[in-house]
Amino acid sequence: MTETSENIIHTHQNTSYKSPEHQSKMHCIAAMAKEEVKVFRTWSSRFALRVIWALKLKGIEHEYCYEDLSNKSPLLLEYNPIYKKVPVLVHNGRPIVESIVILEYIDETWKENPILPEDPYDRAMARFMAKFSDEKCLPAVWRAFTTQGKEREEAIAPALECLKTLEEWLVGKKYFNGETLGFADIVLAWIANLLGVFEEVMEVKMVTEERFPLLCAWIENLTNAPVINTIWPPRDKLLAKYHALHEARVGPK
Numbered sequence: 015m016t017e018t019s020e021n022i023i024h025t026h027q028n029t030s031y032k033s034p035e036h037q038s039k040m041h042c043i044a045a046m047a048k049e050e051v052k053v054f055r056t057w058s059s060r061f062a063l064r065v066i067w068a069l070k071l072k073g074i075e076h077e078y079c080y081e082d083l084s085n086k087s088p089l090l091l092e093y094n095p096i097y098k099k100v101p102v103l104v105h106n107g108r109p110i111v112e113s114i115v116i117l118e119y120i121d122e123t124w125k126e127n128p129i130l131p132e133d134p135y136d137r138a139m140a141r142f143m144a145k146f147s148d149e150k151c152l153p154a155v156w157r158a159f160t161t162q163g164k165e166r167e168e169a170i171a172p173a174l175e176c177l178k179t180l181e182e183w184l185v186g187k188k189y190f191n192g193e194t195l196g197f198a199d200i201v202l203a204w205i206a207n208l209l210g211v212f213e214e215v216m217e218v219k220m221v222t223e224e225r226f227p228l229l230c231a232w233i234e235n236l237t238n239a240p241v242i243n244t245i246w247p248p249r250d251k252l253l254a255k256y257h258a259l260h261e262a263r264v265g266p267k
């Protein structure tokens with residue numbers, strides 16, 4: 015997935031999203047802050063968005079370093095030599111990689127507005143949901159999105175099965191963690207945003223009110239949560255990106 019943007023930083027406080035054009039620009043290397051919190055990201059990375067949401071929820075001032083994944087910066091390669099991916103969180107010069115690991119680091123470092131539940135069992139469940147998101151649900155949905163014909167038909171059943179599991183986890187709850195938006199919601203937020211884009215591109219609706227009423231209500235709740243919706247990438251831009259990607263994978267419609 016290739017994304018083009020400048021390798022610039024933007025300072026973000028606990029305010030609503032401002033387009034990069036409105037942000038002051040300077041080179042990452044030159045950036046100095048009292049407490050330095052930088053996020054290496056792209057404009058659309060669903061993994062990087064998790065980190066940004068967590069920082070926003072906690073009101074932590076941070077800067078963005080935008081990466082062009084077709085021409086990764088030396089700093090990204092230095093900070094994440096193993097995976098060479100975004101996001102990377104750099105806290106006072108020390109890099110942390112892998113979005114879920116970063117979320118845990120953020121929660122342990124800045125105690126305000128905890129994202130993981132207090133109860134050890136609930137914490138374990140939230141971590142399990144996150145694991146399920148990335149190891150089962152996301153690959154299943156991605157497979158449905160990147161296949162065609164009979165292969166796609168076969169891929170949709172396991173994707174729906176994953177979504178059914180999420181529906182069951184939401185019984186009696188507003189969010190996956192309970193009454194407040196937390197760790198599992200942040201990890202699963204791609205469902206509230208990206209899945210709808212995939213569905214539109216594929217022309218297949220997987221999440222319907224009839225099938226998954228609780229998941230639809232959760233999507234609505236997340237969509238209305240300012241901390242989340244103010245930094246979702248523009249839908250038309252996402253649609254253009256995933257239309258192109260879909261065509262590259264399965265050919266023109």
Ligand SMILES: N[C@@H](CCC(=O)N[C@@H](CS)C(=O)NCC(=O)O)C(=O)O
Pocket residue numbers: 058059060061083098099100101111112113114
């Ligand atoms: N497991 C990683 C996944 C991160 C990831 O896949 N990032 C993508 C952007 S969405 C990336 O940097 N890709 C660059 C590449 O694969 O070379 C996480 O949770 O942080």
